[in-house]
Every structure is written in C-alpha cells, then in structure tokens.
Amino acid sequence: MKGFIEFIRERGVVGFAVGFILGGAVTKLVSSFVDDIINPMLGVGLGFTKELNREYIQIGQAKIAWGNFTANLIDFIILAVVVYSIFKVLKMEKLDVGKEEKKK
Numbered sequence: 717m718k719g720f721i722e723f724i725r726e727r728g729v730v731g732f733a734v735g736f737i738l739g740g741a742v743t744k745l746v747s748s749f750v751d752d753i754i755n756p757m758l759g760v761g762l763g764f765t766k767e768l769n770r771e772y773i774q775i776g777q778a779k780i781a782w783g784n785f786t787a788n789l790i791d792f793i794i795l796a797v798v799v800y801s802i803f804k805v806l807k808m809e810k811l812d813v814g815k816e817e818k819k820k
Contacts, residue, residue, distance in 0.1 A: 742798060750791040758790075 755768040762768070771783025 739799070742802075743795060746795045746798060747791055750787060750794060754790060754794075755787050 751769070759768045759771075769784045769787035771781075771786075773780045773782060
C-alpha cells in the first residue's frame with residue numbers, strides 16, 4: 717500500500733484525476749456557450765434564419781454540413797484557449813515535478 721501511495725504522490729495521479737473531472741465540466745460549459753450564444757449570434761450576423769450548426773450545402777444527394785463543422789471548430793478553439801489560460805494562470809507547468817528534477 718505504501719508503494720501505491722508513493723506512486724500517486726510522485727506521478728500526480730490525483731491531480732490528473734481532478735483535471736480530468738474539471739476538464740469534463742469545462743467542456744460542457746464551453747459547448748453550451750458556443751451552442752447557445754456564439755452560434756445563434758453568428759447565424760444572425762451572417763444572415764442565416766437558423767443556427768450556424770444547421771447550415772449545409774446540398775450537392776446532389778450529399779449534404780455537406782459546413783455549419784456543424786464550423787461550430788465544432790469554434791468550440792475546440794474556445795476550449796483550447798480556456799484550458800491554456802487556466803494552465804498558465806495557475807502556473808500548472810510546475811505541478812508535476814519528477815523525483816529527478818526535485819533533487820536538482
């Protein structure tokens with residue numbers, strides 16, 4: 717049991733688990749922000765009568781959902797900026813310092 721507790725402390729498993737859980741919550745929040753606020757505003761701003769993620773181009777039988785792709789791209793960019801900002805603000809780059817680096 718002592719070895720397991722050491723492993724958790726040294727490898728930052730608890731921090732990883734907390735980050736994973738918070739990441740899920742941030743993802744839901746950002747997705748809601750994009751779906752409920754950004755996409756409708758872009759739709760109105762670009763002159764669409766419906767939301768951006770419902771826009772598509774019909775070519776024969778194929779339906780190219782460019783609006784859905786654009787909405788997901790916006791979602792990804794905002795999520796990446798939020799995670800990067802949290803990482804930098806909390807100075808998490810020094811969170812998991814290995815044994816070898818601590819001795820230096």
